[in-house]
Amino acid sequence: MSSIFSKIVSGEIPAYVVAETSDFLAFLDVNPLVMGHVLVIPKKEIDYIFDMDEESYFGLTLFAKIVATGLKEAFPCKKVGVAVIGLEVPHVHIHLIPMNNVNDMNFSKEKLSPTQEELADAAVRIKGAL
Template sequence: MTIFSKIVSGEIPAHIVAETTDFMAFLDVNPLVMGHVLVIPKKEIDYIFDMEDELYTGLTLFAKQVAKAVKIAFPCKKVGVAVIGLEVPHTHIHLIPMNNVSDMNFAKEKLKPSQEELAEAAIKIKAKL
């Protein structure tokens, strides 16, 4: 069971910004920039392109809705999208508010926001959904 499956089951707390029957979006606890959200299918599938078409399409449309809210909550030029899939063997899409390409640099040091800062960020995004 992945850390993301444990978030879905409620074993591990998370700052959830959106949820449906099949999908969940929550804040990255070590974001590249504030407002960095992870979007996942609740079903544990390691590789995004192993997803069935209907689930894949649903995940993409769900991520689009969340990205629109992120862009309003954390004003930026665009919300960057990344699927890397090496860190956790559970499909996830990174949505990252960006004003320049370096905001998407996964090699840079990540932020370490407090639980209070994450809670405030989650509230800002939820309010825009």
């Protein structure tokens, strides 16, 4: 069964895409911890990050670094936090989160519920910074 991320890759489910290559996709988390929270995924459905072959793993990491650079410019912050948890969706994904304090990366806190206009604006800002 396809994951929700595979359905985003195939276009079955819309997403606020901020960057894309032939192998990787970066899009906004629609229930972010903070505005600008991006998910970076391989287009190929793989459940566990350490099951990726080396070329794909390094490619995903480099792609995430590129996206993080634009994210930091679009959403000025002290650092862009990186997290790989992978329990909620069985598809490798890296969280990139603009951070000004450690609580910005607290996954147990209540998520934001931005409007579609706010998400669209955030996507445009990040794309513009890339």
